[in-house]
Amino acid sequence: MLMLGWTWGLLFAPQDAVQGNSYRIIFLHVPSVIFAELIYFFMAVCALMHLVWRVKLGAYLIKSAAPIGAMITFIGLLSGSIWGIPTWGTWWQWDARITSTLILFIMYLGILTLHGSFSNLEKADRLMSILVVIGVVNIPIIKKSVDWWSTLHQPASISVSGGSSIDPSMLYPLLISVIGLGFTLISLGILSSRSYIFIREKNKRWISENV
Amino acid sequence: MFNLAFENFNEILYMDGHGIYVWSVYSIGTFLIFLSFLIAKKSIRDIQQKIKIKNASS
Numbered sequence: 001m002l003m004l005g006w007t008w009g010l011l012f013a014p015q016d017a018v019q020g021n022s023y024r025i026i027f028l029h030v031p032s033v034i035f036a037e038l039i040y041f042f043m044a045v046c047a048l049m050h051l052v053w054r055v056k057l058g059a060y061l062i063k064s065a066a067p068i069g070a071m072i073t074f075i076g077l078l079s080g081s082i083w084g085i086p087t088w089g090t091w092w093q094w095d096a097r098i099t100s101t102l103i104l105f106i107m108y109l110g111i112l113t114l115h116g117s118f119s120n121l122e123k124a125d126r127l128m129s130i131l132v133v134i135g136v137v138n139i140p141i142i143k144k145s146v147d148w149w150s151t152l153h154q155p156a157s158i159s160v161s162g163g164s165s166i167d168p169s170m171l172y173p174l175l176i177s178v179i180g181l182g183f184t185l186i187s188l189g190i191l192s193s194r195s196y197i198f199i200r201e202k203n204k205r206w207i208s209e210n211v
Numbered sequence: 212m213f214n215l216a217f218e219n220f221n222e223i224l225y226m227d228g229h230g231i232y233v234w235s236v237y238s239i240g241t242f243l244i245f246l247s248f249l250i251a252k253k254s255i256r257d258i259q260q261k262i263k264i265k266n267a268s269s
Contacts, residue, residue, distance in 0.1 A: 085232060191255065
């Protein structure tokens with residue numbers, strides 16, 4: 001599905017009147033940053049599950065999702081930077097949207113580093129969950145940054161309530177790319193969490209019986 | 212909506228001078244996603260192997 005969206009966007013969608021063909025980066029950039037935020041939100045829900053109800057699986061899912069979140073945020077930042085060269089004439093600008101997304105990337109790396117720095121894994125799980133909950137404040141800041149501050153980054157072109165300012169010939173491949181990347185990341189998340197559950201529970205009988 | 216936006220293969224690659232930006236973004240993105248799948252699959256294989264060895268020795 002991701003390949004369908006990308007092929008449609010790269011080869012069949014018309015050229016943009018202002019940005020020319022460089023706008024085709026949108027079919028990777030926008031899905032990446034959407035999932036960079038959604039994965040963090042998912043991690044925050046898992047962190048609450050772990051902190052409030054002591055569900056171990058919550059911590060396992062955070063630890064499995066964080067590298068995927070870091071990878072997809074990196075792709076979002078990199079694609080935005082490369083897109084910025086022909087569009088803005090610069091690859092980086094310390095504006096609110098870009099800086100808050102960079103903070104999100106640093107948060108992902110911080111979560112992974114924090115967890116890796118403790119030998120007591122239960123303590124690491126708890127501290128990691130607390131850090132995830134604290135960091136969730138950054139998500140609405142990223143979302144609203146283009147409205148709250150004057151930024152080089154353009155405001156949202158698509159909204160859940162207010163429709164879209166993008167022509168359907170570009171919007172449809174974009175939506176398919178978003179759904180396709182979603183399925184791809186869910187598959188990756190299932191593989192990654194399966195592996196981490198095996199690592200953490202390897203001494204348990206139910207794991208031995210099922211391998 | 213389903214007409215090819217380019218005349219030939221060279222135009223697809225060049226994209227009026229933007230091809231270098233567009234194709235580099237998609238190449239890096241695809242590589243990183245593919246690499247993540249490989250790492251996850253290898254990690255599962257390794258831990259399953261360890262558990263099997265442990266089961267066999269006990």
